[in-house]
Amino acid sequence: MDYIALYIKNLCFNCNNIISSYRLSHSLPCENDLDDNEILELLNIKDENTFRELLYKKLSEKGKLKDYLNIYNLYKEVNKFSEFFKKALSSNPWRVQIMWFERLYKNNSFSMIAPTGVGKSTFIIVSSIYFSSEYNKKILIILPTRLLVKQFNDLFDKFISSLNPNIKFIAYYGSNKKEIKEKINNEEFNILIISNQFLTKNFDILKGKKFDIAFVDDVDSFFKGSKNIEKLFILIGYSEDDINVAKKVIDIKLRGKLDFNSDLYKKFLQIKNKNSGVIVLSSATGSLRGKRVILYKELANFTIGTGSSKIRNVTDLYYIPKKDIKEELLNLLKELEDGGLIFVPKERGIEYMKEIYNYLISNNVKVGLIYSKTKTREIESILNDFYEGKINFLISITDPYGILTRGINMPERIKYAIFLGIPKIKINIRNLEKNIMNIIILSNLILPYISEIEKDRITKIITRLRKNMKKLSSGDLKLISDFLNGNKVELVGYLKSFANDILTLYNILKIYTDKTEILDKLKENPDVSIEVDENKNIYLNIVDLKTYLQASGRTSRLYSGGISKGLSIVFVDDQKLLKSLDMKLRYYLL
Numbered sequence: 019m020d021y022i023a024l025y026i027k028n029l030c031f032n033c034n035n036i037i038s039s040y041r042l043s044h045s046l047p048c049e050n051d052l053d054d055n056e057i058l059e060l061l062n063i064k065d066e067n068t069f070r071e072l073l074y075k076k077l078s079e080k081g082k083l084k085d086y087l088n089i090y091n092l093y094k095e096v097n098k099f100s101e102f103f104k105k106a107l108s109s110n111p112w113r114v115q116i117m118w119f120e121r122l123y124k125n126n127s128f129s130m131i132a133p134t135g136v137g138k139s140t141f142i143i144v145s146s147i148y149f150s151s152e153y154n155k156k157i158l159i160i161l162p163t164r165l166l167v168k169q170f171n172d173l174f175d176k177f178i179s180s181l182n183p184n185i186k187f188i189a190y191y192g193s194n195k196k197e198i199k200e201k202i203n204n205e206e207f208n209i210l211i212i213s214n215q216f217l218t219k220n221f222d223i224l225k226g227k228k229f230d231i232a233f234v235d236d237v238d239s240f241f242k243g244s245k246n247i248e249k250l251f252i253l254i255g256y257s258e259d260d261i262n263v264a265k266k267v268i269d270i271k272l273r274g275k276l277d278f279n280s281d282l283y284k285k286f287l288q289i290k291n292k293n294s295g296v297i298v299l300s301s302a303t304g305s306l307r308g309k310r311v312i313l314y315k316e317l318a319n320f321t322i323g324t325g326s327s328k329i330r331n332v333t334d335l336y337y338i339p340k341k342d343i344k345e346e347l348l349n350l351l352k353e354l355e356d357g358g359l360i361f362v363p364k365e366r367g368i369e370y371m372k373e374i375y376n377y378l379i380s381n382n383v384k385v386g387l388i389y390s391k392t393k394t395r396e397i398e399s400i401l402n403d404f405y406e407g408k409i410n411f412l413i414s415i416t417d418p419y420g421i422l423t424r425g426i427n428m429p430e431r432i433k434y435a436i437f438l439g440i441p442k443i444k445i446n447i448r449n450l451e452k453n454i455m456n457i458i459i460l461s462n463l464i465l466p467y468i469s470e471i472e473k474d475r476i477t478k479i480i481t482r483l484r485k486n487m488k489k490l491s492s493g494d495l496k497l498i499s500d501f502l503n504g505n506k507v508e509l510v511g512y513l514k515s516f517a518n519d520i521l522t523l524y525n526i527l528k529i530y531t532d533k534t535e536i537l538d539k540l541k542e543n544p545d546v547s548i549e550v551d552e553n554k555n556i557y558l559n560i561v562d563l564k565t566y567l568q569a570s571g572r573t574s575r576l577y578s579g580g581i582s583k584g585l586s587i588v589f590v591d592d593q594k595l596l597k598s599l600d601m602k603l604r605y606y607l608l
């Protein structure tokens with residue numbers, strides 16, 4: 019096949035000069051580094067390692083080895099680590115673990131934002147042993163509870179006895195307190211494992227010791243401890259003065275008044291370039307936002323958001339239907355051929371979902387229907403058929419708790435998610451239901467439009483509800499919900515006060531949602547779309563971002579090979595909500 023060579027400036031990975039797309043696509047450096055004859059031998063090599071070794075040899079013999087040296091060294095290091103990992107676990111590291119390893123090797127602070135079960139703890143343990151035994155690094159691991167410290171202790175025991183490196187570790191979880199504190203004080207360790215609480219209570223013992231790598235597991239609980247962030251920075255080599263300068267800069271920057279030529283800022287840059295240790299944060303939720311995170315971002319050059327967007331590898335598209343949705347869907351499915359989930363908006367109802375299902379079946383599309391009434395055995399057989407490729411698509415309601423939204427993990431099968439409308443939360447405000455979530459959401463929405471005193475009162479109730487919500491089991495919520503809807507349920511203790519708070523909000527909302535001026539304000543809110551039906555019911559629609567992320571996230575999953583790429587297509591049924599979804603997604607992926 020003929021092709022037109024494309025020359026790209028500054029993209030040669032070795033010398034940074036102009037290079038052809040042909041060379042790049044074959045992982046070769048530019049003509050300036052190796053001429054057309056010199057690359058002939060390389061072009062025939064299939065094995066990656068052999069290729070790298072030969073390229074390294076050719077470039078160094080010719081005296082042209084430049085940036086490729088770093089790439090080459092990193093490859094070698096990754097191979098070495100992979101071997102080490104295999105020795106410890108008898109399996110290869112996952113691609114995401116290698117990505118984390120590369121960052122550590124390059125001395126970068128970063129965050130591991132990934133759901134539980136993708137090997138964060140394993141990574142912390144194996145890489146700790148690796149860096150302390152191979153590079154004599156001092157390592158600190160901070161865990162949320164003592165129980166976890168004990169569990170890590172046992173895992174370290176296991177790995178160290180199988181790898182037999184010449185290193186010492188100490189885990190502080192409550193036994194032999196005195197003796198262990200003594201050992202910590204004398205620095206008789208390469209790896210130290212402690213709980214958040216230990217950091218808070220015994221900082222004096224740690225002060226003055228410098229760690230090269232600090233792992234913080236479960237950042238969300240770590241941030242709750244006051245001054246923990248400052249302490250952590252001191253332990254990786256910053257002084258209290260450094261931290262004060264950083265805080266001052268952040269403060270001025272947040273007020274939009276930072277002068278980049280000021281002495282303060284120059285001092286800050288010096289501090290930033292200090293040869294300090296690195297911090298690795300780990301979180302399952304990805305909710306690393308807020309003021310407390312800023313110090314990390316500024317001082318340690320963090321890009322905290324990248325973790326979550328890396329894990330969510332989905333292209334989000336929207337489509338404005340031009341004719342009947344059923345026909346449009348059928349055409350789309352013909353194009354996509356296989357491997358998709360179809361979500362019918364919840365508010366359109368089960369009958370509408372069945373109508374679409376029947377239409378697709380009558381047009382010879384191999385599609386399986388799964389919803390709340392589908393029996394478990396039937397679900398199993400449908401999923402199995404889908405897995406084996408006997409069924410090409412699955413259809414369901416956009417339900418935050420539905421099987422297709424959260425319970426399905428088949429990265430090799432699911433390539434697309436199609437939403438026949440923007441996932442939304444719909445609240446009937448003329449006929450307000452006593453639904454816990456809806457009441458909290460609506461209370462939040464009216465806050466900007468009411469008096470300061472009322473705002474204060476409502477905010478207090480919402481804060482209390484949010485806090486207490488964490489204590490409630492799904493059984494508790496069901497009880498409260500039954501009670502709110504007039505069923506004969508006896509509530510006691512905090513369940514009763516929770517229900518009463520909801521009822522208070524409900525009564526306040528009843529008053530406000532009757533006011534025209536509040537309704538007018540809500541109409542102007544960019545995140546709210548208002549709809550009136552033939553019975554004069556007024557509905558507030560807002561984007562259900564959580565469900566959208568959950569459902570579209572089914573197309574992009576972490577598995578042992580890495581992160582699969584997914585595609586999400588949203589049929590637009592509300593222009594205002596499309597804008598709101600777009601904004602919310604941008605913010606989420608920031």
Ligand SMILES: [Zn+2]
Nearest residue numbers: 030033048051
């Ligand atoms: Zn070059």
